[in-house]
Amino acid sequence: MKHYLSIDDIDSIPSWLSLAAECKKAPLKYRKLGEGKVLGLLFFNNSLRTRLSTQKAAFHLGMHCMTMNFGSEGWALEFEDGTIMDQGKAEHIKEAAQVVSQYCDVLGVRAFASLTDKEKDEAEMVLNGFKKYASIPILNMESATGHPLQAFADLITISEHSQKKNPKIVLSWAPHPKALPHAVANSFIKMMGQNPQFEFSITHPMGYELNQDLVQHIPVSYDQNKALKDADFVYVKNWSAYQPYGAVLNNDPHWMLTQDKLGQAKFMHCLPVRRNVVVEDRVLDGNNSLVIQQANNRTYAAQVALLKILESL
Numbered sequence: 001m002k003h004y005l006s007i008d009d010i011d012s013i014p015s016w017l018s019l020a021a022e023c024k025k026a027p028l029k030y031r032k033l034g035e036g037k038v039l040g041l042l043f044f045n046n047s048l049r050t051r052l053s054t055q056k057a058a059f060h061l062g063m064h065c066m067t068m069n070f071g072s073e074g075w076a077l078e079f080e081d082g083t084i085m086d087q088g089k090a091e092h093i094k095e096a097a098q099v100v101s102q103y104c105d106v107l108g109v110r111a112f113a114s115l116t117d118k119e120k121d122e123a124e125m126v127l128n129g130f131k132k133y134a135s136i137p138i139l140n141m142e143s144a145t146g147h148p149l150q151a152f153a154d155l156i157t158i159s160e161h162s163q164k165k166n167p168k169i170v171l172s173w174a175p176h177p178k179a180l181p182h183a184v185a186n187s188f189i190k191m192m193g194q195n196p197q198f199e200f201s202i203t204h205p206m207g208y209e210l211n212q213d214l215v216q217h218i219p220v221s222y223d224q225n226k227a228l229k230d231a232d233f234v235y236v237k238n239w240s241a242y243q244p245y246g247a248v249l250n251n252d253p254h255w256m257l258t259q260d261k262l263g264q265a266k267f268m269h270c271l272p273v274r275r276n277v278v279v280e281d282r283v284l285d286g287n288n289s290l291v292i293q294q295a296n297n298r299t300y301a302a303q304v305a306l307l308k309i310l311e312s313l
């Protein structure tokens with residue numbers, strides 16, 4: 001039984017990429033594989049793309065899909081062991097995960113970072129709670145520390161649009177009114193770092209350093225203009241500070257991505273994006289924006305991950 005919890009669960013990036021291309025060309029080719037199988041999707045947070053693209057991927061594979069907005073419709077879950085449950089939490093993860101495992105063959109879970117409790121977030125309390133107590137494979141649909149379906153869709157998009165063998169790819173922080181998780185940036189840097197042919201770097205204001213265990217030797221610049229020079233792909237994302245955890249330190253509007261800064265590069269963002277805060281209209285409405293293609297590739301990223309899981313059952 002295989003899970004898709006992080007991009008470390010990809011056994012071979014080239015073979016996943018070619019399978020994604022195959023699924024994109026002939027989406028129904030593997031429709032027998034999931035026949036009679038049920039995919040359960042539990043959302044503890046909002047979603048447009050992940051919910052619909054994963055359902056579409058399941059449809060392509062012949063699976064039946066059951067989706068629940070768990071955060072608003074499920075019983076509030078307790079994750080700690082040995083708690084006296086006389087407060088707000090009505091159900092323990094131990095029962096919930098085992099019960100769901102009887103109804104489903106594969107389980108997708110979306111559970112963002114709290115951004116208040118670093119220890120629980122880093123321990124992936126919700127995702128790993130389901131992994132521990134469910135008896136079926138788990139698909140990460142954005143957890144506290146990673147968004148591996150997004151990162152794989154981003155890699156598909158870059159491979160489709162790259163004119164060069166060694167494209168220059170820059171991840172740039174941008175302002176945002178809210179404190180946002182690190183998950184998208186974390187999985188993206190991990191994915192880019194695994195491809196030595198990419199000339200990859202990160203730019204953000206001082207204080208927005210990401211988890212050093214993931215950044216490792218990837219070059220980081222505090223000078224956005226310098227970092228973006230001659231880039232082929234500019235991936236924009238806001239994240240809150242990692243230290244102090246979850247803080248919004250700086251909302252300098254000068255970090256918004258403009259057409260002038262983008263130049264000839266392709267623009268990428270996972271969406272949803274706040275126009276004229278994160279990126280100006282001209283970029284999103286221009287010919288160099290890949291955001292719609294990225295969202296389309298979410299279907300094939302999910303399809304490959306589900307296909308690999310189904311093959312392992």
Ligand SMILES: NCCC[C@H](NC(=O)CCC(=O)O)C(=O)O
Pocket residue numbers: 142178180181182183184238270271272274
């Ligand atoms: N799944 C893609 C991104 C989800 C989330 N963004 C958000 O919550 C944006 C919400 C807002 O703009 O209000 C994030 O950054 O991890």
Ligand SMILES: NC(=O)OP(=O)(O)O
Pocket residue numbers: 046047048049050051142150270271272
């Ligand atoms: N990019 C992404 O995961 O979008 P949703 O949050 O809408 O699913």
